[in-house]
Amino acid sequence: MSLYKVEAIVLKARNLGEADKILTLLTKNQGKLDAVAKGVRKIKSKNRGAVQPFSQSRIMLYQGKSMDTVTQCELISGFPKIRDNLDRLAYAGYIMELTTWILPEKEPQQEVYFLLLAILHLLQKAESKELIQLITRIYEVRLLNMLGYQPVLEVCANCGQPVKTGKIGFSPPMGGILCYNCLAEAPQVLPITQGLRAVWQLLTKINLTNIHRLKLREEELLALEKTLQSFMEYHLEHRMKSVDFIHELKKLTNCT
Ligand SMILES: [Zn+2]
Numbered sequence: 420m421s422l423y424k425v426e427a428i429v430l431k432a433r434n435l436g437e438a439d440k441i442l443t444l445l446t447k448n449q450g451k452l453d454a455v456a457k458g459v460r461k462i463k464s465k466n467r468g469a470v471q472p473f474s475q476s477r478i479m480l481y482q483g484k485s486m487d488t489v490t491q492c493e494l495i496s497g498f499p500k501i502r503d504n505l506d507r508l509a510y511a512g513y514i515m516e517l518t519t520w521i522l523p524e525k526e527p528q529q530e531v532y533f534l535l536l537a538i539l540h541l542l543q544k545a546e547s548k549e550l551i552q553l554i555t556r557i558y559e560v561r562l563l564n565m566l567g568y569q570p571v572l573e574v575c576a577n578c579g580q581p582v583k584t585g586k587i588g589f590s591p592p593m594g595g596i597l598c599y600n601c602l603a604e605a606p607q608v609l610p611i612t613q614g615l616r617a618v619w620q621l622l623t624k625i626n627l628t629n630i631h632r633l634k635l636r637e638e639e640l641l642a643l644e645k646t647l648q649s650f651m652e653y654h655l656e657h658r659m660k661s662v663d664f665i666h667e668l669k670k671l672t673n674c675t
């Protein structure tokens with residue numbers, strides 16, 4: 420198999436030399452892989468759109484010893500509206516960074532591919548900041564579940580008792596929700612309400628065409644973001660650079 424065709428979403432594109440790029444692709448059938456795209460930074464290159472981050476493209480690859488080379492590419496969807504708006508662009512950038520970091524190389528991830536594609540289509544149409552944030556949280560929740568990092572939300576992660584009533588907490592090192600009795604002894608406990616626990620569960624299963632109906636208060640969105648970030652930073656042992664960019668962006672837009 421020296422030449423092969425993939426359908427892929429471009430997660431990342433970094434410059435190489437004068438005119439080339441190294442792409443990180445999430446392919447539909449072969450998982451995440453890196454490939455060199457030669458000459459694509461030349462102004463007249465007709466392939467430019469197909470190798471930009473967020474683009475969904477059909478790509479012909481030539482198998483190399485260390486890295487494969489793009490020989491042909493054709494754009495399926497460039498998601499131009501994501502690039503039109505700073506919020507959509509920042510959150511899409513974060514989603515790409517998270518996906519690049521979390522996925523192993525060359526392991527088929529078809530479920531993640533279709534989730535990411537659905538999320539990009541939703542993001543492209545999202546007008547409000549709240550909806551953009553909600554879409555991002557849904558992606559995080561589902562991506563973690565698909566890759567086996569799902570937190571325990573139904574029962575206490577320590578003792579297994581039901582947690583549907585009463586005061587609860589969330590501990591990233593313990594891997595989920597804690598009942599009142601286990602809170603005092605647990606490490607790094609974050610506050611979480613019963614309402615937020617229910618929202619988190621809902622995000623794992625709500626039909627994506629209905630998310631416009633889900634109205635979360637600003638403080639609920641913020642609490643969900645903080646809890647998910649702490650959970651991911653603990654388990655992935657990494658903080659995404661684009662998270663800091665989003666925080667800066669929030670500060671700037673709150674000042675105006
Ligand atoms: Zn407990």
